[in-house]
Amino acid sequence: MKKEMQKYLEKAEVLIEALPYIQRFNRKIIVVKYGGSAMVDEKLKEQVIKDVALLKLVGFKPIIVHGGGKEISKWVGKVGMEPEFKNGLRVTDEATMELVEMVLGKVNKSLVQLIEGLGVHGIGISGKDGGLLKVDKKLADGEDIGFVGEVTKVNTQILEDLIEKDFLPVICPIGMDDQFNTYNINADDAACVIAKAMKAEKLAFLTDIEGVYKDPKDPKTLISELRVEEAKKLMEDGYIGGGMLPKLNNCIDAIESGVSRVHILDGRIPHCLLLEIFTNKGIGTAILHGEEPKYYQGE
């Protein structure tokens, strides 16, 4: 009995430990870019959604921006289309775009479904709804690769309205150009511009890596805190490459536009979001300003 009670007290302590974090981020906006493995594994998927739902319930204002990469490839095959890439970017003709929108829509509603199952009200929208994401065509090294867009304007009204009405918005990264044509948007980019436009406190990327490494081949060189200047230097010095390059540029852009902290989290670790936010345990890499504001000292 004593031992059982001990266990319960430990539980209480965990909750109490969360108190300063809950307080600090109360009513703050947190944009979660949700993608990669964490979207494929059903168990991880459920855990991510539980984390976000908890954030919502304790007073945060989370926004989910999701991708759908592997699911898209699966369907491209299913309908017998030939995927085409140029400089590593998917060429998106009209038929592909149509399919991409269908698949992302399905993923979008499946997340809403999980959220509703937890008793929180979610609403799944794309960048078309309420004119959320306006885009221009994005070229890949000067070449037209179809309906791939770069966000030029975020109409935050719809997000503000939905959040005011207590919904958890789930966004799929599709937008429209001035002629109201449909475009695919890189999910990382979408999360970044939304975080900036909504003046988010935090932006968290759920990825398939542990974080930023000084030497990607040496897991011991994982960096847990990275100042913007250091990040820039790492890039200049050629330490960062591959898919991490644009991601890190997004991170720096977000920080310089007013987001307080950006996190590159390992989405394969269960509840990585909660651990990052409610405990002192730093998961992955946190990108932050050169001069951290005072109120972070206690962290």
Add this chain to the structure above:
Amino acid sequence: MKKEMQKYLEKAEVLIEALPYIQRFNRKIIVVKYGGSAMVDEKLKEQVIKDVALLKLVGFKPIIVHGGGKEISKWVGKVGMEPEFKNGLRVTDEATMELVEMVLGKVNKSLVQLIEGLGVHGIGISGKDGGLLKVDKKLADGEDIGFVGEVTKVNTQILEDLIEKDFLPVICPIGMDDQFNTYNINADDAACVIAKAMKAEKLAFLTDIEGVYKDPKDPKTLISELRVEEAKKLMEDGYIGGGMLPKLNNCIDAIESGVSRVHILDGRIPHCLLLEIFTNKGIGTAILHGEEPKYYQGE
């Protein structure tokens, strides 16, 4: 010049004619079931959306509920699935359901796209968002035909929130059961339960027929106004059959639950909605109470 001016004056007269109708339905909810040919023909599609956008702009509160029939069949073929029917109802296994949701989602966003193109803010949701539509499994003559649902509860909160925030909601008829599984819902049924739950003033079905006939073979027997009692009698007497039967039952149900008027409109006529609402020209068949309230006298 005189003649030109005459033309303009006639235009002004048309607008002025609309005045009492705008006034009467100001801030009233109108549910539009959008389906059939009006969804296939791109020109008709644009006209329907223009009509609804105009209703929105002049102070009405329209809600669109749409189907996606032909598009679904097209995609079922595209991915090489074998459609299966039982008693005329599509058997909806998990794979079919997944595809149906994808296609309806695509249709949904394409309508939002047209609405946004007209400068009105639309938002496309399914019955999953905000827990809008709760369903039980629907049997066809006692037989399980898969994920086909019957609405048991409409959670109107999300619609009230979106309308308050001045969005035009576009709804695709998909819902969840108590275990948060996905179900397909007949679009007519969905439109009817939503109209009832939202205490709509009007419910309009855009169909591929001219209206209700006493004798379907004789176009001269088109009925322009049908009292609820007459409708019931027609059904008892066996005059009504086929797809019209459930539709008429929906109409009667809506009227008896407080909707003032239900319209079966010919969606193949351009702007049939505007004509019905803003002019004295009765298009199709209007179902109404036995005793019409006084304020309809002027119509």
Add this chain to the structure above:
Amino acid sequence: MKKEMQKYLEKAEVLIEALPYIQRFNRKIIVVKYGGSAMVDEKLKEQVIKDVALLKLVGFKPIIVHGGGKEISKWVGKVGMEPEFKNGLRVTDEATMELVEMVLGKVNKSLVQLIEGLGVHGIGISGKDGGLLKVDKKLADGEDIGFVGEVTKVNTQILEDLIEKDFLPVICPIGMDDQFNTYNINADDAACVIAKAMKAEKLAFLTDIEGVYKDPKDPKTLISELRVEEAKKLMEDGYIGGGMLPKLNNCIDAIESGVSRVHILDGRIPHCLLLEIFTNKGIGTAILHGEEPKYYQGE
């Protein structure tokens, strides 16, 4: 039957044509200076009020400022007073002022009556109510002509309150000085200062002329669009004279204070307001900025 249907479709097209205009001016304030023949002819009067009521119903925020010229003269005669003019301006002694206020009050309520008859809620006020119009005595070429005032302050609170509460304000141009004495105000001036103070989108003068002419004797020289600079030049070059001079000065003043467009409309044309606002047909003369903002391109 076909022909009848054709007629109805044309009606629908007229309504649809209005869509972009309704959208553009939605929730915008439009000040209508109502005077001249359009006030004498009962049929025209009814048409003007119908136009304004329609503007109100489709989401605009119209404000009527009216005069009462001919009716005043009629009553001055009726009670056996001798009208006296100095430099073309009516000398307004206390007795005249009393009568003017009575007549304008009567006209004011008769407009409210018509508005209420259309199911819109009007409220008739003068510049005294809520301290709307504060004036100083206006001299005519240095001479005292009695209780004729020049507006020094517009207390917009009452108008904002009434518009927020969904009333259509009808204003008669009477104000008070610092000692709370009653003054008559030129209705054109009153409309202009109110449009400026309310940051109106449009200001429309219903007049008894077709618009501004380069050569008033030649009807073919009617100007349909007049840039502020052109207007100033026309005045400098002596093309503009008579009653048009102060009116045009008012127009320029309004434009330079932020009103987007001022219209000099021919109030003798039925529904000239609707035609101006909802169609591409330019009625009369529109005064506008040198550089038209981009969103007017479609007009």
Add this chain to the structure above:
Amino acid sequence: MKKEMQKYLEKAEVLIEALPYIQRFNRKIIVVKYGGSAMVDEKLKEQVIKDVALLKLVGFKPIIVHGGGKEISKWVGKVGMEPEFKNGLRVTDEATMELVEMVLGKVNKSLVQLIEGLGVHGIGISGKDGGLLKVDKKLADGEDIGFVGEVTKVNTQILEDLIEKDFLPVICPIGMDDQFNTYNINADDAACVIAKAMKAEKLAFLTDIEGVYKDPKDPKTLISELRVEEAKKLMEDGYIGGGMLPKLNNCIDAIESGVSRVHILDGRIPHCLLLEIFTNKGIGTAILHGEEPKYYQGE
């Protein structure tokens, strides 16, 4: 110096004495029927308006309903019309009605003028504005006496809106019938129906008499408090006659419809309203329920 101080302390005591009365009627509606001598004498007029303005400033919600009797007669003469009476009621043909509206409008704005002069925002409306007073034609002993109306409906919305926005409404007793024709209404009747519809706490009639007498010839028989039952008995027993009869009927009607107290005050006494409300001195006659509610005991 001592004496002066004494005088000031007495002033303070008067203000403190008012405290419980201010508290009791805080945010309560008080309808003041303003007519008779108090409207003719300029000094009395100013005092009445000061009283009402003070009521407004200390938190009450006063509404003024005014007549214009003597002024109307003056103008009927001025324009050379022949007044005609039937059974003591003015026959009101169209021309008379027009003049009555003009005169009442003038009186209405002159009250607003005084109110504004005291720094309180007044707004002068008639029963036409916002559709405030709907009437039916009133016959005098079965005879048509023209545009004399009996109120059938009070649309309180406009009053609630104006009071919410902190205006002091000044109402002239003119209404419209179903065809939106103009009708004159007895000011006492108008004050009574408005007090009832607005659920006023008090209704006060400023009259030219001291109050209700048991024997009108004997000033010593002035009744200061009259229960509804006593009032009915006095009328049955024939003690009450002349203009007092309909007034007393109005009082009883108001009390029985929920107004707490009706006062017949002597408008010739300066500040009779303040004296009645802020001191224990009963001026004139108070009509009240058979059983006075407890909280009046201290009065």
Add this chain to the structure above:
Amino acid sequence: MKKEMQKYLEKAEVLIEALPYIQRFNRKIIVVKYGGSAMVDEKLKEQVIKDVALLKLVGFKPIIVHGGGKEISKWVGKVGMEPEFKNGLRVTDEATMELVEMVLGKVNKSLVQLIEGLGVHGIGISGKDGGLLKVDKKLADGEDIGFVGEVTKVNTQILEDLIEKDFLPVICPIGMDDQFNTYNINADDAACVIAKAMKAEKLAFLTDIEGVYKDPKDPKTLISELRVEEAKKLMEDGYIGGGMLPKLNNCIDAIESGVSRVHILDGRIPHCLLLEIFTNKGIGTAILHGEEPKYYQGE
């Protein structure tokens, strides 16, 4: 490293476990009667306040009602007063009442101090503020024991206002009678009437015992769930005595007035409140209805 990660995952699980509880009580009012040992031990005091602050931060609406027993006795001695008891109740003369109010006031502000130290805004009031608690004199077996009051009315307005403005109210159990004299109120009674008046979801008593025993001498007979009927029977059968009797009566009264659950918690266990609310571990005794509503099944 693995082990450390395991520890963190366990932490995350604890937070996730809390999710359904946070959801269930979101925006619900919880009244916490805070007294006994938990008020004396500084460490326990801090833990209780942390618990309540956490409840506030995650969306609950807690209200603290506190006593001050031991501190009062200490001060009675300090100022050299002789405590007097009648039938076990403190005789409260004016001097004692003055001291009691001072001590309770001090305790009250010390709780606010702790709350503010956690970044939550507290506000310390007594039943005098905003007229919160109206009392009548309470007799002890018919004998006057001074300024000891029984609550006759709870004016919830002040609590609703403070909660709406996001304050955590801390209440000391002092009230006023009709003559605005000061009275001491039993803190258990105060908590109970406040819970009832505020329609609280839960009422929790922090006590110095483990809960309700069938046989107080046998710790093994601790009852963890007690239906109202069972509680009544226990009392009838004489199993309950001493200070537990009035407490249990309060519990039953609260339940029968609409409070869903009342908890008798052992305030000596750290974080007993959190454990009770966020885990499945039942601490102490829960009093509940005969028929538990369905949504408690999962507990």
Add this chain to the structure above:
Amino acid sequence: MKKEMQKYLEKAEVLIEALPYIQRFNRKIIVVKYGGSAMVDEKLKEQVIKDVALLKLVGFKPIIVHGGGKEISKWVGKVGMEPEFKNGLRVTDEATMELVEMVLGKVNKSLVQLIEGLGVHGIGISGKDGGLLKVDKKLADGEDIGFVGEVTKVNTQILEDLIEKDFLPVICPIGMDDQFNTYNINADDAACVIAKAMKAEKLAFLTDIEGVYKDPKDPKTLISELRVEEAKKLMEDGYIGGGMLPKLNNCIDAIESGVSRVHILDGRIPHCLLLEIFTNKGIGTAILHGEEPKYYQGE
């Protein structure tokens, strides 16, 4: 009878006289520092509270800041503590601070009690509640005199919330430092910083002197209006000394921070507050700007 009526008319005149003052300060904040004799004499106490309650009822927004000097000394003796002073300032160790807080708390609630007795809702708070007053330790000529604080921040939120909800706030001058320790604050200082932070229109000090004298020994040299520049000169020239020096510095500070007028009133004169505010009689000394704004001319 005539004479009695005369008396009543005089009463009415007093009320009417107050009208412009009520109007001028309507919805303005007035901070009243309440201390000295006016707090000791029960009759004066009641009169002060009546004055403030009346201010509240007629639309002002008063805030009371009180001291408790004599009562504190009484209790210091009662519990056998030795008061210690350094440079005329009370040395405040922990035990003293505890007692001071208790006594001020008692005084605080006794004022609320009187306010509630007048039917106005009061709420008694200290600078701890809602984090109202943040302090740093204040040294006396460089020496540590214990828990005596200097306000560094006023968190006005709680006051704005309480005033919005129509409460009359009564504040005792206690605050917390960054470590949430309790500090005593000079009541004059507290009143001054609160007036500044709340942008009060007026700040009134109830004192035990008649006002500021040029020569304190000669009562004829009482100054009724003192411009800021004159006040500074008087201090420079050594005319002002003793307790008046810091008070006058507070006054100047308040005026220079935007308070319109500061009054040093003789709290021993009954209703000095009302006399100052509602009559032309200047009581005590008014400190004001060098250039008085125009709207004070009528005073």
